[in-house]
Amino acid sequence: MKIALLGGTGDIGAGLALRLALLGYEVIIGSRKIEKATSKCEEYIKTLENVKRGCTLAGKSNEDAAREADVSILTIPWEHAFSTAESLKESLEGKIVVSPIVPMEKKGGCFQYCPPEAGSAAEEIARILPNSRIVSAFQTVPAAKFCNLDAEFEWDIPVCSDDDEAKKVVMDIINRIDGLRALDAGLLSVSRMVESITPLLVNIMIRNKIKHLSVRFC
Ligand SMILES: NC(=O)c1ccc[n+]([C@@H]2O[C@H](COP(=O)([O-])OP(=O)(O)OC[C@H]3O[C@@H](n4cnc5c(N)ncnc54)[C@H](OP(=O)(O)O)[C@@H]3O)[C@@H](O)[C@H]2O)c1
Secondary structure: OEEEEEOOOOHHHHHHHHHHHHOOOEEEEEEOOHHHHHHHHHHHHHHHHOOOOOOOEEEEEHHHHHHHOOEEEEOOOHHHHHHHHHHOOOOOOOOEEEEOOOOEEEEOOEEEEOOOOOOOHHHHHHHHOOOOEEEEOOOOOOHHHHOOOOOOOOEEEEEEEOOHHHHHHHHHHHHHOOOEEEEEEEOHHHHHHHHOHHHHHHHHHHHHOOOOOOOOOO
């Protein structure tokens, strides 16, 4: 299965690229600049060489990555993710598109959830890409720990979608990643509750000087 990380050159893209490539998925790193995607791929392959050889990673433009992949994950900051999705509409038609996007901003000294009009980032992506199969996941994964292949964790990943088949595909991928447990959280509209957990985690981390907080439902 080919999985594209659109804007996969950034923080959460790194952990996803490494962990998905290790599992044998064909990972395509998308970027606005092919050279940046290619050099990030080389960096990821170097990191993986110490763990497992023969992982498949390729660097492409976001458009080529979206066109070639079966599943695309929009690993782009919320301020730019919606316009990027709009520009990739045709390439993403009929495909599974995963939104890890968390719209949040600092107000009065604390981070607050600031969803778009559709109700959540994932629902906004669904509005922009009506012919794609949208799944919401990964919002509560702390990137810095996730990209450290020596790190140990037990995190739950709530997964939301109106498309049961697409949701199952994404849950199966998540459940193959060591330390992650996918949990069916319901319809895409539930994504607003999941997305809003992240600014809460960030505020708690900052105020209590705790690093890498995530969630476990038990
Ligand atoms: N960081 C986390 O811990 C974390 C955890 C869970 C979910 N998320 C979510 O995942 C998404 C990515 O977060 P991140 O921290 O990985 O972001 P990031 O590192 O700040 O950026 C990721 C990539 O987005 C691309 N990008 C930046 N500006 C852009 C623009 N104007 N137009 C198009 N692409 C642009 C860049 O790729 P190129 O320059 O190569 O195009 C960049 O490498 C966000 O929506 C965030 O809410 C993040």
